[in-house]
Amino acid sequence: MKIERWIEENIPSLANKTYIVTGANSGVGYHIAFNLAKLGAKVYLACRSEKRALEAIKKMKEEDASLDLTYLNYDQSDKESIEHFASYIIEHQIKFDGLVLNAAIYHPKEKKKMTKDGFPQIMMTNYLGVFHLLEVLGPYLTKLDEYKIVAIGSLEARNWKKDALARTLKQEYKSRTYRYNVSKMMLTKLMIYFASNSENYHHYAIVEPGITQTDITKNMPRLIAYLGKYFLKLFFHSPNKASLGALLALVDEDDNKPNYYVPRGLFSFSGFPKKRKLKRKHKLDVDYAYIVSRQALYDE
Numbered sequence: 449m450k451i452e453r454w455i456e457e458n459i460p461s462l463a464n465k466t467y468i469v470t471g472a473n474s475g476v477g478y479h480i481a482f483n484l485a486k487l488g489a490k491v492y493l494a495c496r497s498e499k500r501a502l503e504a505i506k507k508m509k510e511e512d513a514s515l516d517l518t519y520l521n522y523d524q525s526d527k528e529s530i531e532h533f534a535s536y537i538i539e540h541q542i543k544f545d546g547l548v549l550n551a552a553i554y555h556p557k558e559k560k561k562m563t564k565d566g567f568p569q570i571m572m573t574n575y576l577g578v579f580h581l582l583e584v585l586g587p588y589l590t591k592l593d594e595y596k597i598v599a600i601g602s603l604e605a606r607n608w609k610k611d612a613l614a615r616t617l618k619q620e621y622k623s624r625t626y627r628y629n630v631s632k633m634m635l636t637k638l639m640i641y642f643a644s645n646s647e648n649y650h651h652y653a654i655v656e657p658g659i660t661q662t663d664i665t666k667n668m669p670r671l672i673a674y675l676g677k678y679f680l681k682l683f684f685h686s687p688n689k690a691s692l693g694a695l696l697a698l699v700d701e702d703d704n705k706p707n708y709y710v711p712r713g714l715f716s717f718s719g720f721p722k723k724r725k726l727k728r729k730h731k732l733d734v735d736y737a738y739i740v741s742r743q744a745l746y747d748e
């Protein structure tokens with residue numbers, strides 16, 4: 449089936465809807481934002497680089513000049529930037545229908561870089577930054593009638609280990625890939641925590657995009673990045689197809705817990721999205737993960 453036809457059959461018009469997509473200037477986030485806008489929504493692209501965000505908007509508008517796209521500055525590795533971003537949403541009363549938490553890094557150039565707030569870069573960017581955003585936005589969310597928070601997870605989130613956050617914060621794991629995996633495990637736990645502790649659990653969803661041809665390997669050594677990109681291109685699906693899970697999560701009105709979407713292909717590597725049950729490991733230690741994250745982030 450063609451992607452356009454799948455969208456036609458599964459996603460209604462989004463005229464009068466508003467969405468925010470983080471990390472929307474490239475890869476999966478770009479296509480989530482682009483598809484939402486093509487369906488008639490107003491879309492805010494929350495990106496750390498103004499230049500890259502405006503280039504993305506220009507490229508989308510070359511296809512359709514009427515798309516309603518706005519750039520907002522947002523650096524998920526920086527508490528102050530996250531707070532400015534949240535204040536902007538609150539002060540301007542942006543009544544969004546959905547927030548897609550897509551921004552992440554996989555393999556930063558520097559092995560053990562710490563952020564300006566003193567956290568390991570991968571963990572802050574992919575997880576603690578999201579945690580902080582949702583904590584700061586929390587009181588505002590209760591004023592919105594309907595909204596969906598959709599986090600882009602990963603296959604790796606299924607391999608939960610209880611001491612993983614503490615060990616990652618102490619930089620005990622050498623592998624950047626493993627630190628990335630831990631950040632996605634934690635992000636998944638956070639969504640399950642919010643879903644379980646909110647009366648309106650259907651506000652939260654997790655989407656695994658599958659293995660996708662993007663520039664996610666861009667900071668790896670040049671040859672590995674090059675091979676990585678073409679390996680993804682040859683064997684796995686396009687970022688446009690990978691964006692469909694987030695579209696489905698945003699519009700799905702089925703309230704059956706949990707809202708968890710994966711590609712329908714073999715091992716959930718690629719394909720059109722489907723809803724599925726969370727694995728047992730996903731549900732372990734959810735409250736514990738929330739408490740240790742709060743302690744780490746706010747020194748409690």
Ligand SMILES: NC(=O)c1ccc[n+]([C@@H]2O[C@H](COP(=O)([O-])OP(=O)(O)OC[C@H]3O[C@@H](n4cnc5c(N)ncnc54)[C@H](OP(=O)(O)O)[C@@H]3O)[C@@H](O)[C@H]2O)c1
Nearest residue numbers: 471473474475476496523524525550551552659660662664
């Ligand atoms: N590709 C895959 O196979 C795969 C598999 C599983 C899950 N995922 C997930 O899918 C999502 C999208 O990844 P992708 O494959 O599309 O890779 P990508 O093209 O590298 O997209 C990542 C996006 O996140 C942004 N970002 C990085 N650090 C940020 C920060 N500190 N603040 C704000 N934005 C930041 C990037 O902006 P810059 O351009 O400024 O760096 C970029 O727009 C990620 O959550 C990733 O973990 C991807």
